[in-house]
Amino acid sequence: MTPRRTALVAAxxxxxxxxxxxxxxxxxxxxxxxxxxxxxxxxxxxxQALLVDVxxxxxxxxxxxxxxxxxxxxxLERLRRALRAHLEVVAGQLHAATVFTREWxxxxxxxxxxxxxxxxxxxxxxxxxxxxxxxRGALRSDLDVEAAVLLVLSAANWAYTWLRPGADTAxxxxxxxxxxxxxxxxxxPPRS
Amino acid sequence: MTPRRTALVAAxxxxxxxxxxxxxxxxxxxxxxxxxxxxxxxxxxxxQALLVDVxxxxxxxxxxxxxxxxxxxxxLERLRRALRAHLEVVAGQLHAATVFTREWxxxxxxxxxxxxxxxxxxxxxxxxxxxxxxxRGALRSDLDVEAAVLLVLSAANWAYTWLRPGADTAxxxxxxxxxxxxxxxxxxPPRS
DNA sequence: CCTACCGATCGGTAGG
DNA sequence: CCTACCGATCGGTAGG
Numbered sequence: 185m186t187p188r189r190t191a192l193v194a195a196x197x198x199x200x201x202x203x204x205x206x207x208x209x210x211x212x213x214x215x216x217x218x219x220x221x222x223x224x225x226x227x228x229x230x231x232q233a234l235l236v237d238v239x240x241x242x243x244x245x246x247x248x249x250x251x252x253x254x255x256x257x258x259x260l261e262r263l264r265r266a267l268r269a270h271l272e273v274v275a276g277q278l279h280a281a282t283v284f285t286r287e288w289x290x291x292x293x294x295x296x297x298x299x300x301x302x303x304x305x306x307x308x309x310x311x312x313x314x315x316x317x318x319x320r321g322a323l324r325s326d327l328d329v330e331a332a333v334l335l336v337l338s339a340a341n342w343a344y345t346w347l348r349p350g351a352d353t354a355x356x357x358x359x360x361x362x363x364x365x366x367x368x369x370x371x372x373p374p375r376s
Numbered sequence: 377m378t379p380r381r382t383a384l385v386a387a388x389x390x391x392x393x394x395x396x397x398x399x400x401x402x403x404x405x406x407x408x409x410x411x412x413x414x415x416x417x418x419x420x421x422x423x424q425a426l427l428v429d430v431x432x433x434x435x436x437x438x439x440x441x442x443x444x445x446x447x448x449x450x451x452l453e454r455l456r457r458a459l460r461a462h463l464e465v466v467a468g469q470l471h472a473a474t475v476f477t478r479e480w481x482x483x484x485x486x487x488x489x490x491x492x493x494x495x496x497x498x499x500x501x502x503x504x505x506x507x508x509x510x511x512r513g514a515l516r517s518d519l520d521v522e523a524a525v526l527l528v529l530s531a532a533n534w535a536y537t538w539l540r541p542g543a544d545t546a547x548x549x550x551x552x553x554x555x556x557x558x559x560x561x562x563x564x565p566p567r568s
Numbered sequence: 569c570c571t572a573c574c575g576a577t578c579g580g581t582a583g584g
Numbered sequence: 585c586c587t588a589c590c591g592a593t594c595g596g597t598a599g600g
Contacts, residue, residue, distance in 0.1 A: 206398035223585045331551040342530035359523040367559035
C-alpha cells in the first residue's frame with residue numbers, strides 16, 4: 185500500500201463518516217487530496233473498493249482489540265478489558281469505526297455477506313467472554329446472558345456517536361462497566 | 377395531510393431507512409408509489425422536505441412514548457416503563473425510528489439545529505427520570521448517573537439495528553432493564 | 569398525474 | 585497526475 189493510497193483510504197474514512205458513503209463523491213475525495221477526480225483511479229479501482237478497504241480496516245482494528253485481552257486474566261477482568269479495548273478503537277480510529285458501524289450496509293456482494301459473517305464472529309467472541317465468565321461462576325446464576333451481550337454491544341456500537349478522540353476512554357469504559365457489573369439499584373439485589 | 381401525501385411520507389421513511397437518504401432517489405420514491413417522478417412535486421416541495429417530515433414523525437413518537445409513562449408510578453417503575461415505551465416505538469415504527477436515529481444528520485438548516493435541540497430535550501427527560509429516582513433513594517448512592525443514562529440511551533438508540541416488529545418488545549425491554557437494575561455480577565455488590 | 573425537459577453532477581475512462 | 589470526455593442519473597420544473 186503506497187502512501188498516496190493510504191492517504192486516499194484515510195480521506196475516504198473521514199468523508200464517508202462525515203457525509204455518508206452516498207453523500208460523498210469522488211470529486212469530494214479528489215478535493216480532499218488536492219488532485220483531479222480522474223487521478224484517483226490510479227489509486228483505487230472504484231469508490232466501492234474504498235468502502236471495502238475502510239470497513240476492513242475497522243474490522244481488523246476491532247479484532248485486534250479483542251486479541252489484546254489477556255487470556256490468563258480473570259473472567260470479569262477480561263470483560264472489562266474487552267470493553268476498554270473496543271472503546272479505545274472507537275476513540276482512536278473514529279472515522280473507520282463510524283464507517284464500520286454505520287456505512288457497511290452499502291457494501292456490495294460478495295463483501296456484504298463477508299462483512300456480516302465477520303461481524304457475527306466478533307459478536308460471538310463477546311458471547312464467549314460472557315459464557316466463560318458464567319461457567320467460571322463470575323456471573324449471577326440467573327443472568328440473561330443474551331440480553332447482557334446485547335446491552336454491552338449496544339453501548340459499544342453506539343459509542344461512535346458521542347465518544348470524542350480526546351476523551352479519557354479507559355475511564356469511560358470503566359464507568360460503563362461498573363454499572364454493567366452491579367446495576368443501578370439502591371439496595372442489594374435479591375439472591376435467587 | 378392527504379392520504380397520498382401520507383403514503384409518500386411512509387414510502388420515504390421506508391426507503392430512507394433501507395437505502396439511506398442519499399441512496400434514495402425521487403425516482404425510487406415515485407416507483408414505490410406507482411407514479412411518475414414529476415408527479416411527486418404536487419405532494420412535497422422537495423426530497424429534503426420529506427426527510428423533515430419523517431424525522432418529525434420519529435421525534436413525535438418518541439416524545440409520546442415518554443408522555444405515556446405515568447407520573448404517579450414509583451421511580452424504578454417509571455424507568456422500566458420508559459424503556460418499554462421507547463422500544464415499542466422502535467418496533468412499531470421501525471422505519472421512522474431508523475431515519476430519526478441514523479439519517480437525521482442529512483437535515484439542512486434550520487431543521488438540523490432544531491432536531492438537535494429536540495433530541496437533547498428528549499435525553500434530558502431521561503436524565504430527569506434518573507435524577508428523580510436518585511433523589512427518591514431508588515438508586516445506589518454512589519451511582520454514576522451520567523454513565524447510566526448513556527448506557528440506557530445506547531441500548532435504546534441501537535435497538536433499530538436488531539429489534540424486529542414481530543418481537544415481544546415489552547419482554548425484551550424488561551430483560552434489558554433487569555440487567556440495568558442489578559448488574560451481571562455473581563455476588564452482592566459491596567455496599568459503600 | 570403525465571410528458572418532456574432543464575442544468576448539474578454522478579462514477580468512471582481514454583489518452584497522454 | 586492532468587485534460588477532456590462518456591452515458592447515466594440526479595433533483596427539480598413547465599405546461600398541460
